[in-house]
Amino acid sequence: MIAAAVALIVAACVFGGSLLAMSAARALPDSHLSSEARDVIKLCMALIATLVALVLGLLVATAKGTYDAQSAGVRQLSANVLLLDRTLAEYGPEAQHPRELLRQAAEVMLERLWPADGSAPVSLAPGEAHTQMSEFLREVTSLAPQDGLQQFLKAQALRITSDLAQARFQLYVQGTTSLPLPFLVVVVTWLIVLFGGYGLIAARNATVMIFLLACTLSVAGAIFLIQELADPFAGVVRVSDRPLREVVLQLGR
DSSP, X not given: OHHHHHHHHHHHHHHHHHHHHHHHHHHSOGXXXXXXXXXXXXXXXXXXXXXXXXXHHHHHHHXXXXXXXXXXXXXXXXXXXXXXXXXXXXXXXXXXXXXXXXHHHHHHXXXXXXXXSTTSOOOOOTTTTHHHHHHHHHXXXXXXXXXXXXXXXXXXXXXXXXXXXXXXXXHHHHOOOOOOHHHHHHHHHHHHHXXXXXXXXXXXXXXXXXXXXXXXXXXXXXXXXXXXXXXXXXXXXXXXXXXXXXXXXXXXX
């Protein structure tokens, strides 16, 4: 919702700037909008348009990198959970209780990262399943292998547990990014000047206004996309919960 509100405010400011420039053009003397003056305005607009394109492209790429990293982290986390459960299943009936604790911990992680209640806040903090995972680690550590295979499976389970904790902390450390307010103000200022230039030299008719509005909404959409990708676990564009949800359904079988 915040990303959508910011995008709409940006759209209103930019489109308002173009309308204001159209109104100002009517009051300006003809010499201010001569062919030479229009050429200078077009050159300045080309420079600003290049700056805006470069900055928005860089921001989209950075935000997409954050989104992809978090998505890969969720898949790695899900794979570690399933592999750990299968390793304990191979160990034997003695590992049934740790498997149940692992399932409980996975369900807690799923609920905290993708709350069933859409209004509940998302938590990337790694301590949400601390109780279950601490007891799980004690249970696995206390297992008494009876042969070489069980010894190997216990060591494997402890290693995967360490990898699981690392993957969970990595999700937290990568966290989310946000568009700094001063940066947003500068970009919006560039856009207002750019679209103001368009309004200053454009013909004053409905077709031009419709296309200016469409371009304004497109730029605002880019701002919206940047903010959504930078916060992968909230909003409309979010990391899928399918990998972890499907793994939870397989645990204990």
